[in-house]
Amino acid sequence: MSREVLRIGNASGFYGDRFEAMREMLTGGPLDVLTGDYLAELTMLILGRDRLRDSALGYAKTYLRQLEECLGIARERGVKLVSNAGGLAPAALAEEIRELAERLGLDVRVAHVEGDDLLGRGGWGEGVLTANAYLGGEGIAACLRAGADVVVTGRVTDAALVSGAAAAHFGWGPEDHDRLAGAVVAGHILECGTQATGGNYAFFGELAPREGGFGLLRRPGFPLAEIHEDGTSVITKHPGTGGRVDAGTVTAQLLYETAGARYAGPDVTARLDTVRLTEEGPDRVRVAGVRGEAPPPTLKVGLNRLGGHRNEVVFVLTGLDIEAKAEFVKAQMAEAFVKSPPAEVRWELVRTDRPDAPTQETASALLRLVVRDPDQSVVGRPLSAAAVELALASYPGFHLTAPPAKGTPYGVFEAAYTGQETVAHFAVLPDGSRHQVGVPARTLALEEVAEPALPPLPAGLRETRRAPLGLLAGARSGDKGGSANIGVWVREEAAWAWLAATLTVPKLRELLPECAELPVTRHVLPNLRALNFTVEGLLGEGVASQARFDPQAKGLGEWLRARHLDIPVRLLPS
Known part of the structure; x- marks a missing residue:
């Protein structure tokens, strides 16, 4: 592994991403570290429900199956593996990986990061299934400094997978804010996988061949960052893989799920208004100029709880008098709610119909009914039965997109905050020893950045x-x-x-x-x-x-x- 540049790739942007991506990244070209982001707000709820069914669960099972194929390749090529696939059970996943390595006859040093799970602390309110602080990259760095080949974490910030690996490699300290901020920006670009290489891209048509079809855009390659000691990086991908890396695809990902100029994290606040992108050649974009500030004094805590039960019915309205048909069936369904009205009733008419349409489908609109209530019985059979009973007694052409189902539970996400000093952040090293990660020596409360002066409008824009x-x-x-x-x-x-x-x-x-x-x-x-x-x-x-x-x-x-x-x-x- 070169000390001058650290090549960090990503093989997962969410729980359910391309299964083959880990093998593709490990075999597609040089790499030092391979990350995987498996956690999202919704994923934490899914893992929380898994844990309710079986206390031994709570991690991303896909990651373990990927390692069955790829752990040997990673060891052979000397690639470190860092992921947040541990979810709610990083220690359990780490132990599963050790057992897997033993079965495969591989000498693998496994470490994990814990301390994010705050559910046991209590005080989060009723029905909370998960309560996890977003930790930074220092725990990951401690594991790698101790010689880990594989590091799994629970809830860390997505960018921490990259910034933690970079801090360990280059020996950055907690006060190296500019360098850390550069790595955080690179991590944010990588975290959603192929969104940085042409996936979900607004100008996707420009990346496709003019003669038709979508060529290499059909299967974009996963991104990697060549990170330098000063925190600058080059975003690229393995040679011959699909998609494209240019200033546009990188800009699009920089703007994804961010807000203001200050992009706050547990280790550093990166100033997005200082980022400068330069195209250095085909599929190579340099990211430089990133300034960093001390992190905020608090950590974000993601709370997931069961909010109640919901049910949905979609009525198909065809041909003439669409709005009158919608009002007719809404009045009929209101009768079903008289005895036990749901806590929430929402109607939405989606006008997908066209006049004088050449097909029945294009002559039809959709009327969507969604009901919610804490009690499943209120949104279950009464609603379904009421919709079905109208089959021969409602508007002309009555039918539904699908038979009504029983009510299903839905989740609610909420963000809370706690002081950095209140969370015990631990790196559990390959030898089993526990290293507690300290809190930042300096913090800085977040403030909005004043809007900068806008450029003058050029002449010639009146028409x-x-x-x-x-x-x-x-x-x-x-x-x-x-x-x-x-x-x-x-x-x-x-x-x-x-x-x-x-x-x-x-x-x-x-x-x-x-x-x-x-x-x-x-x-x-x-x-x-x-x-x-x-x-x-x-x-x-x-x-x-x-x-x-x-x-x-x-x-x-x-x-x-x-x-x-x-x-x-x-x-x-x-």
Whole structure:
């Protein structure tokens, strides 16, 4: 392993990502460390329910199956493996890996990080299944410094998988804020796997061959970062793999699930407004200039609890009088709720129908009914029976997309905060000894960064044309608890001056009426020619509550790009 550059790859962006990615990354080219991100807010709830059924569970079982194929390859090539697949049971997963290595006849030193699980502390409220602090990378670094070949963690920040490995390799200390911040930014770019190499990319059509088909974009390769001692990095991928790495794909991932200029973590707060991207060649983007600050004094704690039960029925409305048909069936279903009304009843009419449609499907709209209640019996059989009983007694053409089911439990995510000094963060080293990770010597309370001066509008922009924003701007959106973020960026300076002046909070609310009554914050990132909006409360109580058609706000940015506004003709593509 070269001391001058550390090559860190990623083989998983979520629990359920491409199974073969670990083998692809280990065999596709040089690598020093291979990370895997398996945890999301929803995943922690899934693991919590696993643990309810069997106390021995609580980790990402996929990771163990991947290691059955790949642990020998990693050892042969000298690649360290670092992942958060331990979930709620990092010690149990570490022991499973030791047993696996013994069966395979491999000499593997396994370590794990623990201390994030705060459920036993209590005081989190009723129904809480998981309570986990987001730890930093220092526990990972301690394990690697002690000679670990495999490190598994519970809930750490996604970027900590990379920053911890880099800190161990280069000998960075807790006060090396700029270096740590550079690695945190690299870690954030890698954490979602192929989203950095062309996956889910707004301008995906530009990456596809003009003659048709999608070529190498069909199976984008996973990303890697070449990290240097000063904290700078180059984002790239293995030669010959699909997708593309360029300033656009990296910018899109930088904006994903972030908010303002300060990107806070347990070890360091990275200043996203200092990030500079430079294309150094095909599939090579340098990330430099990142400044770091002392971390905040608190750690985020992710809480998952069962919120109750929900049920859903989707009515199909075909042809004429769509709105009248919808009101008719809503009135009929209201009768079913008289005796035992659910705590929440939501109707949504989705107008997928077209006039004079050439197919029945395109002549049809969908009317979605969602009910919630703490009591499963309220949202179960009464609702299902009421919907089915209308089959011959409602609007003409009555049918459903699927038979109604019994009510199912849903989860609620909530973020809490606790002082860094209240969490006992331990690295359990390969020899079984326990190393307690200290708290940062300096902390800095988070404050919003004032909006920087905006560039002046260039001349020649008076002539406009009504057009979709997406002809000019890319976007990527995602979820953080009940809030959503929308990152929007452009690629030219003139377009940036126009975007910064035009896409204000009132304009965003106008373009996305679902956000009109919600708190919206705009963050300006001039180096990236980007705006990042946080919309509070759009997702209700988080993805597991399924409060919205798109519960993770994955398509929110694409909806914004599809909205029309007056765009200067000079800026539009010819």
